[in-house]
Amino acid sequence: MSKTQLSIANNDLExxxxxxxxxxxxxxxxxxxxxxINDDSRINGTSQDLRIYNTILCRILENLCGKLSxxxxxxxKIIFSNKECLLGFLDAYIGGDGSISL
Numbered sequence: 001m002s003k004t005q006l007s008i009a010n011n012d013l014e015x016x017x018x019x020x021x022x023x024x025x026x027x028x029x030x031x032x033x034x035x036x037i038n039d040d041s042r043i044n045g046t047s048q049d050l051r052i053y054n055t056i057l058c059r060i061l062e063n064l065c066g067k068l069s070x071x072x073x074x075x076x077k078i079i080f081s082n083k084e085c086l087l088g089f090l091d092a093y094i095g096g097d098g099s100i101s102l
Contacts, residue, residue, distance in 0.1 A: 001067055006058055009049040015095070016050050029053040 001007070010016065016032065023030045034048040064075040078089050 001058055001061065003058055004055050005051050005053045006061065007049045007051050009047070011046055011048055013048075019050060019052075023052060028057065 008016070008019065020030060022028075030053070031051045032048060033051065034046065036046055038044050064078060066072045074089075078086060081089075
């Protein structure tokens with residue numbers, strides 16, 4: 001994430017569908033990047049990520065969750081929010097990262 005864009009990596013195109021629909025509804029610019037990796041020194045495969053271009057969204061996410069992996073946190077505003085908000089956040093967080101560490 002930068003000040004103007006965030007990137008979500010996932011090789012399952014269906015994962016991006018609700019995100020793309022929401023961005024379209026909110027008139028937020030997106031671009032999907034797909035890269036085929038065919039290098040003898042690396043594992044061959046496909047890599048894709050969705051870039052979302054919105055300064056306000058980046059500021060909100062940085063304030064609620066931090067920036068860069070070593071500075072990540074969950075804001076009290078999320079922890080002490082209603083159950084629906086908390087469950088939605090956890091679903092998106094786990095779905096985007098794909099791992100849980102306790």
